[in-house]
Amino acid sequence: MPFTPNAVALVAEDEPLVRMETADILADAGFEVLEASTAPAALACLEEGRAITLLFTDVLMPGAFDGLALAYKVRRRWTHLPIVIVSGNVALTAAQMPDNARFLPKPYYARALARLIHDMGVCGNSA
Secondary structure, three states: OOOOOOOEEEEEOOOHHHHHHHHHHHHHOOOEEEEEOOHHHHHHHHHOOOOOOEEEEEOOOOOOOOHHHHHHHHHHHOOOOOEEEEEOOOOOOHHHOOOOEEEEEOOOOHHHHHHHHHHOOOOOOOO
16 A cells, blocks of 8 residues: 555444444554544544544444434535445445445455555555
């Protein structure tokens, strides 16, 4: 993977163990990882102005809106931010997601996530 300075992934996932595991996978891929347990918390993190290079969000989460709504809000404001949407409860098609978002079904493996972010052209800090 090419070097991407200051690569930061934001993981929006309400299940603590899944969030920690995903954060570990992304950290191993060279990302600095920020975590949010709800979609509104993830949006607030983005609104702080931090340069995020990847949004990873689960669909079903508690709060005023879910991960899919988060993905649409993000796409409207941060048009080029790569988005990975995951779910173990629903399977989304490209037509159901914002432009340039990718779907990954749960459960997923570290290798599948790494391959997906590589295919999206998103790379962490490590070579």
